[in-house]
Amino acid sequence: MSDRTDIRHAAARWRRFMLLLMTLTAAVAGNTAAARPLQYQIHGFAAQAYAHSDGNNYVGSSLDGSFEFFELGLNGSVAYGPLTVSAQGLVRKFGEIDDGQPRLDYGFADYRLFSTMNYNAGIRAGRVKNYYGLYNDSRDVVFTRPGVLLPGSVYFESTGIRALLFSSDGGQVYGGFNSGDHYFSLVATRGLDTDASQRQKKILFGSTEPVPNDVRINGFFIIRLMDEWGAGAWRAALTYTTTGIEADPAPTNPVSGTIDATVWIGSLAYNAERYSITSEYVLTSTTTRTNLTGRSFGRSDGGYVQGDYRFNERWTGMLRYDLYWPDRNDRSGDDYVAATGGDRHRRYARDLTAGVKWLPDRHWGVWGEYHVIRGSATVPRLENGGRMIEADGNLFLLMVGYHF
Amino acid sequence: MRAWAACWVLGMSLQGVVPQAWAADAVEVLLSPDRQGVEVDRRMLLAIYAGRVSSWPDGRPIRVFTFPDDHPLHAQFCRQLLSTYPYVLRNAWDKLVYTGTGFAPTMVTSEAEMRRRIQNTAGAIGYASEASRPDAAEPQSKTGEPSRALARGLLVLQQGVQP
Numbered sequence: 163m164s165d166r167t168d169i170r171h172a173a174a175r176w177r178r179f180m181l182l183l184m185t186l187t188a189a190v191a192g193n194t195a196a197a198r199p200l201q202y203q204i205h206g207f208a209a210q211a212y213a214h215s216d217g218n219n220y221v222g223s224s225l226d227g228s229f230e231f232f233e234l235g236l237n238g239s240v241a242y243g244p245l246t247v248s249a250q251g252l253v254r255k256f257g258e259i260d261d262g263q264p265r266l267d268y269g270f271a272d273y274r275l276f277s278t279m280n281y282n283a284g285i286r287a288g289r290v291k292n293y294y295g296l297y298n299d300s301r302d303v304v305f306t307r308p309g310v311l312l313p314g315s316v317y318f319e320s321t322g323i324r325a326l327l328f329s330s331d332g333g334q335v336y337g338g339f340n341s342g343d344h345y346f347s348l349v350a351t352r353g354l355d356t357d358a359s360q361r362q363k364k365i366l367f368g369s370t371e372p373v374p375n376d377v378r379i380n381g382f383f384i385i386r387l388m389d390e391w392g393a394g395a396w397r398a399a400l401t402y403t404t405t406g407i408e409a410d411p412a413p414t415n416p417v418s419g420t421i422d423a424t425v426w427i428g429s430l431a432y433n434a435e436r437y438s439i440t441s442e443y444v445l446t447s448t449t450t451r452t453n454l455t456g457r458s459f460g461r462s463d464g465g466y467v468q469g470d471y472r473f474n475e476r477w478t479g480m481l482r483y484d485l486y487w488p489d490r491n492d493r494s495g496d497d498y499v500a501a502t503g504g505d506r507h508r509r510y511a512r513d514l515t516a517g518v519k520w521l522p523d524r525h526w527g528v529w530g531e532y533h534v535i536r537g538s539a540t541v542p543r544l545e546n547g548g549r550m551i552e553a554d555g556n557l558f559l560l561m562v563g564y565h566f
Numbered sequence: 567m568r569a570w571a572a573c574w575v576l577g578m579s580l581q582g583v584v585p586q587a588w589a590a591d592a593v594e595v596l597l598s599p600d601r602q603g604v605e606v607d608r609r610m611l612l613a614i615y616a617g618r619v620s621s622w623p624d625g626r627p628i629r630v631f632t633f634p635d636d637h638p639l640h641a642q643f644c645r646q647l648l649s650t651y652p653y654v655l656r657n658a659w660d661k662l663v664y665t666g667t668g669f670a671p672t673m674v675t676s677e678a679e680m681r682r683r684i685q686n687t688a689g690a691i692g693y694a695s696e697a698s699r700p701d702a703a704e705p706q707s708k709t710g711e712p713s714r715a716l717a718r719g720l721l722v723l724q725q726g727v728q729p
Contacts, residue, residue, distance in 0.1 A: 199688075201627055203670065205663045239666050241620075241627070248666025268666055277621050279610050291665050300664045306657070338618060340609060345618060393612055393649040394658065433654050472653065475636050524634060 206236040209304045209527075209563030217555020218538065219545040221311075222257035224557060230257050231561075233302050235267065244274040244284075254302055258544040259324075259365055267291075267302065268329050283337035290334040292327055293349040293386040294401050295427045295442055301328075303565070308440060308468055308480070309517050310531045310559040314540040315464030315486035316427060316444045324365060326405060330382055331356060344391045353382030358407075366407070368543035374412035381406045399429040411453070419452030441467040445490075463490040464511075480517040480531075486510070488539050507553035510537035525564055533557040591697050593643045596681065598629075598690035606691070612648050614691060616658050617668045622689060630671035631683055631692035639677070643693050 211231035213221035222230030237250035249269035255262035270288030277284075291299040295316055300306040311319055318324040330353030338347035356379050358366065363373035384403035390396065404424045411418040424447050431440040443465035451457045464486030471479045487493050487510055495509035517531035535541075538551045595606055601622070606614075613619045614628055621627050633640040635652045644650050662668030674680045677698035684690045 199627070201669060203663070205670075207664070235664075237664065237666055239669065241669070243625075244621075246666075250664070250666060270666070272667065274620070277619055278623060279613055279619055282619060300661055303660070303664045306660045306664055340613065340618075345613075345616075394616060394654045395650070433651070435651055475652075 201241040202239065204236070204238045205566060207303050207305065207563060207565035208232075208234045209561055211310060211559055211561040213557065213559050215555055215557040217535070217552045218541045219257070219549075220533070220535070220541065220555065220557045221559070222545060224257075224545075228257070230255055232262075233304065235303065237267075244277070246272040246274070248272065252302060257542065258370065258547075259542060261361060270334075280340045281338070283335070286334040286336070287332075289329050289331050290351055291329050292351055292384050292403075294327055294384060294403060294425075295386075295444075296397065296399060296429045296431060296440065298327055304529065304561055304563045305527055305565050308470070309482065309515065310529045310561045311515075311533070313442070313466040313468070313482065313484040314511065314513060315466055315484050316442045319540070326362070326366075326379060326382065330354075330384075332382070343393075344389055347388045347390075348385070350385040351383070353379070353384075353405075355380045355382075364544065370544055370547040374414050375417065376410040376412070378408045379405060380408060395433050397429070397431045397433075399427075401425070401427040401429070417452055417454055419450065419454075422449045423447070436472050438470040439467070440470075441465065460488075461490045462486070462488045476521050478519040478521075480515070480519065482513075482515040482517075484511075484513040484515065486539050505538070505551070505553070507536075507538045508551075509539060511539035511541075512536045513540070525566055527561075527563045527565075529559070529561040529563075531557075531559040531561075533559070591695050593639060593646055593693050594696050595647070596684040596690075596692045596694055598684050598687055600626075600688050601691070608647065608649075612650070615648060615655060615671070617662045617670075620668060626689045629687050629690040630669075631674055631680055631687075631690060632671040633680070634673055634675065637675075639693070639695060647693070 209232060210229065211221070212227070212229055213224040213231055214227045215221070215224040219225050219228075222228035232253075232255050234253040235250055237248065239246055239248040241247075247270070250267040251264060252267035253262060253264045254260045266289055268289050268291050270286045270290045272284055272286045274282065274284040276282065293299050297307055297312055298317065301312055301317065304310065313319075318327065330351050332351060332353040334349060334351045336347070336349045338345060358377040358379055360372055362379075363369070363375075363377050364371075366377070367373055382403075382405040384401065386399055386401040388397065388399040402424070404422075407421040407423070409418055409420070426445045427442055429440075429442045432438065443463070445461065445463045447459070447461050449457065449459050464484070466482055466484035468480060468482040473479065489498065489509060492498055492509060495506035498504060498509050499506050512535070514534045515531060517529065520528045522528070533556065535555050535557060536553070538553055541551055541555075543551075595611065597604060597606070604622070610619075614630060615632075619628065632655075633643075635656055641652055644652050644655060648655075659670040663670045672683070674683055674692075677694045680692050680694050681698070681700070684692045
């Protein structure tokens with residue numbers, strides 16, 4: 163019953179927000195309708211990967227060689243004066259984690275409140291992308307990623323939080339201003355409280371079986387501040403996000419409880435003519451309360467540093483070192499082993515990656531990547547159901563993509 | 567000591583006087599006829615090409631034109647007028663397009679087409695080599711070609727940057 167009340171309240175808030183948006187739009191459009199031509203664009207992308215690994219399944223059933231990783235998207239934007247409407251449809255397969263069913267990746271109305279040469283600000287409503295770190299907002303387009311796989315430490319490519327990161331149904335405010343050589347920008351998103359889909363629940367809890375409990379995502383908020391200077395040579399960003407997850411007991415699974423999570427990310431990138439250096443650090447704090455285990459508090463952290471070298475306009479080489487610890491107070495895993503008798507390698511992941519990117523023309527791209535992975539903290543549990551997870555492994559990835 | 571100081575003063579004064587070698591085939595910014603007289607400084611140019619602003623001060627949309635990433639003139643434009651590199655702009659444009667938050671510039675492949683599109687598109691901005699002016703000796707600002715004042719302004723702009 164409380165579920166329905168929540169949904170009714172959410173729907174009412176949504177209607178009020180859309181009404182306000184439409185009123186604003188109508189008011190401004192009425193004033194400035196003359197001589198504002200319609201502007202539109204359509205773009206798309208498609209990419210298919212092949213993954214082969216030893217040790218563990220890292221992408222689909224990569225131990226046997228896997229093509230279960232592809233992404234396909236089509237997007238469009240229409241602008242009329244200060245109002246822009248954009249949407250992107252996405253089909254993505256990533257082993258068991260992403261099912262390859264079509265979904266609306268984003269679909270929002272963007273109203274630019276003001277735009278001068280030095281200041282701009284606006285609001286967006288609908289399904290908006292989450293601005294998290296440097297890459298989350300376009301994470302499913304290989305042409306905008308720093309490799310075939312994003313760094314697992316910061317972007318949770320194979321763990322639960324990923325399910326919440328794609329995009330949010332809610333509202334977003336954004337703004338930016340120039341000050342001397344610096345351009346400061348801010349994007350803040352408030353997601354509506356939602357019931358987690360079966361897909362989200364499976365990813366959240368790393369379960370290969372359907373999760374019978376009702377799970378709600380409450381109070382999702384994310385804000386990113388960014389400073390760019392040196393004509394785009396330097397970028398520094400700070401991201402903060404917080405969310406609550408609430409699970410009700412189910413007849414077949416009497417566990418109930420809440421998880422409150424906050425994530426901080428610091429990002430820094432430098433772009434020179436031939437090379438780029440990028441580094442990000444993530445710190446996640448979670449407070450978990452359940453009817454079985456009581457209250458517990460945990461902190462994980464990790465980060466990566468990546469260097470890119472452009473041999474020429476077509477060829478780029480990449481080297482990345484990515485580190486992740488599920489418990490930053492127990493990096494050695496000693497406490498974990500003492501408390502649970504489990505495997506020490508579950509408490510860390512070190513991924514050394516070497517890669518190459520080839521852009522034969524302005525539409526095509528080919529990526530090759532080799533990961534040397536030590537520790538199993540980032541091994542996707544969904545892909546390894548029913549088999550013993552090994553400490554170490556190596557992963558080879560090849561991806562071919564097209565975009566326009 | 568005094569000799570060093572003299573050399574330094576001479577060097578500094580020469581920097582402002584001696585024309586730089588590449589100034590002969592410099593890149594100039596083109597504006598559509600309805601935008602003549604708009605002062606475009608380096609910061610404004612970067613804000614426009616990085617996709618941070620989408621409209622002119624009077625609210626009209628900005629139509630941005632560019633050459634392909636691997637076009638020599640594009641590299642020269644990025645370095646000399648924006649102090650950046652083609653791949654940095656490409657990353658910014660891909661972000662705009664695939665997040666639905668902005669429009670990528672329209673790509674043209676020849677200088678003649680660039681000049682024609684700028685001439686015929688309201689609110690347009692682009693760039694081309696000075697050498698490609700139809701009448702390089704006598705630019706006609708009334709027909710939408712960049713005025714002498716703008717070209718002079720851009721030369722001044724360029725001299726702050728090393729090629």
